Amino acid sequence: MIYTAENIAEILCAKATLQNANAIIEHLITDSRRISFPATSLFFALQTARRDAHNFIQEVYERGVSNFVVRTGFDTGAFTNANFIFVDDTLKALQNLAARHRAQFNYPVIGITGSNGKTIVKEWLYQLLSPGYNIVRSPRSYNSQVGVPLSVWQMGEENNLAIFEAGISMPGEMAALEKIIQPTIGILTNIGDAHNEGFKDRAEKLQEKLKLFKNCKTFIGREQDLAALDISNGILTWGSSNKNTFIISGVDKRKESTQLNITYKETVLNLFIPFTDNASIENAISCACVLLQLGIDKNIIAERMRQLQPIDMRLQLIHGINNCVVINDSYSFDINSLSIGLDFLLQQQQHAQKTVIISDIPSAQNSEPYEEVAAMLQARNIERVITIGEQWNHYQQYIKDKIAVTQHYQSTASFIEHFSANHFRNEAILLKGARVFGFEKIVALLEKKVHQTVMExxxxxxxxxxxxxxxxxxxxxxxxxxxxxxxxxxxxxxxxxxxxxxxxxxxxxxxxxxxxxxxxxxxxxxxxxxxxxxxxxxxxxxxxxxxxxxxxxxxxxxxxxxxxxxxxxxxxxxxxxxxxxxxxxxxxxxxxxxxxxxxxxxxxxxxxxxxxxxxxxxxxxxxxxxxxxxxxxxxxxxxxxxxxxxxxxxxxxxxxxxxxxxxxxxxxxxxxxxGVDSSNAQQLALQTVATLKTTIAQLRTVVAGDTISYNRRGKTTRDSLIATIRIGYADGFSRRLGYGNGKVFIHGHEAPVIGTVAMDMTMVDVTSIPNIKEGDEVEIFGKYIPVQQVAKWCDTIPYEILTGINQRVKRIYLEE
Structure with missing residues (x-):
């Protein structure tokens, strides 16, 4: 589909001042900081309670954008060469345009909602279905009133399946998202506690989420969420009872995998997934039900489910060798997530030099995605690009024409073989690769070596x-x-x-x-x-x-x-x-x-x-x-x-x-x-920012009556299993936490400190914690032990605990 500024004004039934009515519009943007292709972008000046994007139009205009959707009455006098489309509500205009675009396509669209697991199910469906479909999907967690229209705008004639997620936090939001997504197949992952504050009860939340499926031919969900509904109306449920469409007759958790037995009509599906946690099991069942409903052969389903990969939706920013910073985004590769990774790279203004290490694009069926990637890199002024993979060997010219410094390696192994630390210095480096390329081996070469205590x-x-x-x-x-x-x-x-x-x-x-x-x-x-x-x-x-x-x-x-x-x-x-x-x-x-x-x-x-x-x-x-x-x-x-x-x-x-x-x-x-409310009023929904973690260096059995650590002041009262963890007072783990005053969190349990806290090591009693082993992760403070609790144990304030973490502790920066 080709849109012009004039087309879009007509679609929105809006008045417009057009200096170039035939200006081609390919990209919709709402964020003045994320502009890749200004000449073909249309900027929607959204207004929220916190910010009015009309205040940034001058900045956007100076960056080369000349097409805008603004509120009626906005003064355009300072922008003589720009196109302006005037509307009463810029958010509704964005949503209406996306809905009109969605209506041009007749291929299946899967709409996903629920309290948890939406993004995981979407990404797993992409993994499972991409061998047979050309899929367009929501980037990461683009499931909001703004994110959904931006996702749907990506639909193209080259695709034959779309997967979009929809998130809501209060009544009245889903109707707008349904008009944009217009799903033909629906998935309700679950109804849980997320966003409870926006609804009077779970029943109201369920009814709001179900509005996404009002025109679906089919939608799939858990029996426990949908049992009260009329299941004859295209609702397909899964659960253990025989009245479900998909009967889960067996869930057998092994050491590192789970066996699932699912019966659908006359098909009995036995499969293994490489996960054992309950959330992953439920998400995998939702995916398997969709594949069965689409008529995919059970042997293909079993093979693909066995190869499911974990989804890490976080960009990791870590300190690298030779004063570099390294952004690890090497878990999946598609054009949308690359755009997000590049934007995060550009935020790292401590280094002017920017390098991107990039793998082949697994979903690419021709040269077009490689041309697009090259254009994205050029638009963001990336100075050096290192390509890895056989496909890039064929498309090197796209990169060489646009980037000042380029290098190519046939494989990750070849890159590692020729790696020299001297080639990376005082720069920000983005690693963007499909999982099969094993870029974590490159991360290991580039990251600064420190001990295993980290603060996320x-x-x-x-x-x-x-x-x-x-x-x-x-x-x-x-x-x-x-x-x-x-x-x-x-x-x-x-x-x-x-x-x-x-x-x-x-x-x-x-x-x-x-x-x-x-x-x-x-x-x-x-x-x-x-x-x-x-x-x-x-x-x-x-x-x-x-x-x-x-x-x-x-x-x-x-x-x-x-x-x-x-x-x-x-x-x-x-x-x-x-x-x-x-x-x-x-x-x-x-x-x-x-x-x-x-x-x-x-x-x-x-x-x-x-x-x-x-x-x-x-x-x-x-x-x-x-x-x-x-x-x-x-x-x-x-x-x-x-x-x-x-x-x-x-x-x-x-x-x-x-x-x-x-x-x-x-x-x-x-x-x-x-993330610390000093008033303890709990009027704000603050989120935990810092999580301090370490690992178990050694386990030893100590008999009753023996002593632990300096001064022999820690004494066991029973035969005990003692873990030595890699943190001490030199890292910021206070000596006041010794002698049982403080605790750490391991495997879902609190473990008390025993004996004196040493400079670099601390001992904790893990006798009552099952299945513990050396190398296991230990939380010092974070999600499970709030920093406020650690401060209380130390008879101090959270300020002292946070600022006392030594800079020798590596910081890892995460962005969803």
Whole structure:
């Protein structure tokens, strides 16, 4: 299908101002940061409670996009060469266009919904059906009101099967998705607890999800979810009872696989899957039912199910050799996931040099996908591309015509044979390959070698938490993100790059050296330095950092430095002490400060701020109000002498939602960004950001009465199995966790620490934990043991635990 700007205006029944009515539209975009083919892209300026994309049209236009769908009344005067289509609701326009596109195709469309497992089932169906079909599917988890239309837009005449997932979080959302997907076959994975908060009960949630299938000829689901429905109306259920369409007569879990016995009509299917967990078993059954319904031979089904591969939906960002960063996305390969991986690569601004190592494309049946990949790499200005595989040997010219530096290897083994660490230095490297190419062997060569204790940092969780707080901001309030102390242990450069990508307004660090590291990492956001001394002035100026001035001595010294260097109008921040009594000008200092500010052309006061001492504590609300009253009075005096506007901020993470009236012009988001609610109010659905993990180095049996570790203070009361784990106080595992005060999580059980915590090792009692072995993973804190609990055991606060994790512990950054 070929669309022009004029076609789309007609489809949307919209008024338009078209400078080039025949402009070809191939790509729909909603994110100003993800533009690959500007000349043929149509930008939808979506409006949400948190953000209005109309504010980014100038940026998008400057990047080469000249086709826009905007709200009626938008002023287009500054964009003389662009096409504009005017609509009342840009999201509905996007959805209507996608629905019209979907209606052009008559091949089967599988629609998947449910509380859990949607993406896994979609990806497994792709694995199972791709040998016989040319499939278009949702990229990763594109299942939202925006993601679904972008997925459906990919449908083309070359495909003969589509697989899309649909996710909802409240009543009224599914009807729009059904009109876009228009599935012919439906799958309900399950009805669970996910998004319970949006529905009054499970029955309401089930009815909402079933709206996806209202025009389906067939849909498949679990008996326990659909038992109350009329199964004569095209509903095919699976379960253990004989009344089901698909009868599950056997589930036999082995050590590393599960045998399933499924009866469908006259067919008895016996198959093995390489998984033993219940979620994977249910997802595999859903897939097998679809294949049986499609009439695929049972022997083919059994063979393909045996080869099912786990789906890792996370991009891993790890520190590599020679100051490189490595993005491991080597679990599957299709054009859509490559686009996502490339966008993530471009976020890594700490390295200007970008390299992509890429395998053959398993689903490619001709040269077209290789041409598209080459164009994508060129559009993102990738400097070096290394191709691996026999197919790329035939299509090298596509790459050589577009990329400055190219290399080719016939196989992964050939790459490894010729590998030299000296060929990779000071760059960001994306590995994108199909699983059969075994790129994990290349990852092992490129990653920096450290011990097995790692901290996983979930970048999606940081974005989620950021948006949770943003949703609580009053209109027009800016956000300063705190990335001091190595971003609360999570990694300053990596977190700052993410925050810059998601357009926070300011960053704050404790010391100038931290700001320098961010500048070296390509961070161009304004950065406030909170602890300033005279020795740092030169560094601050050289790196365009903005100092906090908190005393008359520091103020006068900085003004003198600016005078000496002939600098004027330098941005600064004035810190007021309203009750914290740490740093800042007190009210009694203002008579001395105000004359220095008046008419001062050496500085520009960007903000005046203070620090709340106890905003998380309801018992201290009166004191918090006293602080804010004093703050406002001081700001009024400063404003009067300056004669210009400045930003005011006093709210920290807890105050953002506990005291919204104190948000003023900007807030400072700190510990909340990293998933910790310091108020313990549980009003925000924060997600865990950091997970600290290690492994078991050794297991030993110790008889009752024997002692463990230094000083012989750990004593067994029974014959015990003791695990030595690879973490100690040098890594940040506090000595206060010794002698049974702390616990770790192994195989679904808590294991108490026994004896003294050593520098590099700790011993835990695993006597009661079955099937344990050396090399098993151990969670120190994360999903199962919250960092707040570890802090409680240590009689401290989560801040200390997070910032205390030594930088020798490798950080692995994950993005879904």
């Amino acid at each position: 940092v979930n970048l999606n969780a940081i974005v989620h938490n950021l948006n949770e707080y943003r949703s609580r901001l009053n209109k027009g309030v800016k956000l300063m993100a705190m990335v001091k102390a190595f971003a609360y242990g999570s990694g300053s450069a990596e977190v700052a790059s993410l925050l810059q990508f998601h357009k926070v307004d300011y960053l704050a660090v404790a010391y100038a050296d931290e700001g320098v590291e961010l500048r070296k990492a390509g961070i161009h956001l304004p950065i406030m330095v909170m602890n300033v001394d005279e020795a740092a002035f030169e560094t601050i100026i050289e790196n365009n950092l903005e100092p906090e001035l908190f005393s008359l001595n520091i103020f006068n010294a900085f003004i003198s430095f600016l005078q000496k260097n002939g600098l004027q109008q330098y941005p600064v921040h004035i810190k007021l002490d309203t009750g914290m009594h740490r740093l800042g000008f007190e009210q009694k200092d203002l008579p001395a400060l105000l004359p220095l500010l008046k008419g001062n052309h050496y500085i520009v006061v960007q903000s005046v701020f203070s620090h709340l001492a106890a905003s998380e504590d309801p018992n201290e609300d009166t004191f918090t109000t006293q602080q804010s009253t004093l703050f406002e009075a001081c700001c009024a005096q400063i404003r009067e002498v300056l004669g210009y506007h400045f930003t005011m901020h006093i709210s920290n993470s807890a105050a953002i939602f506990r005291r919204p009236e104190l948000q003023y012009n900007m807030v400072r988001l700190g510990i909340g960004l990293y």
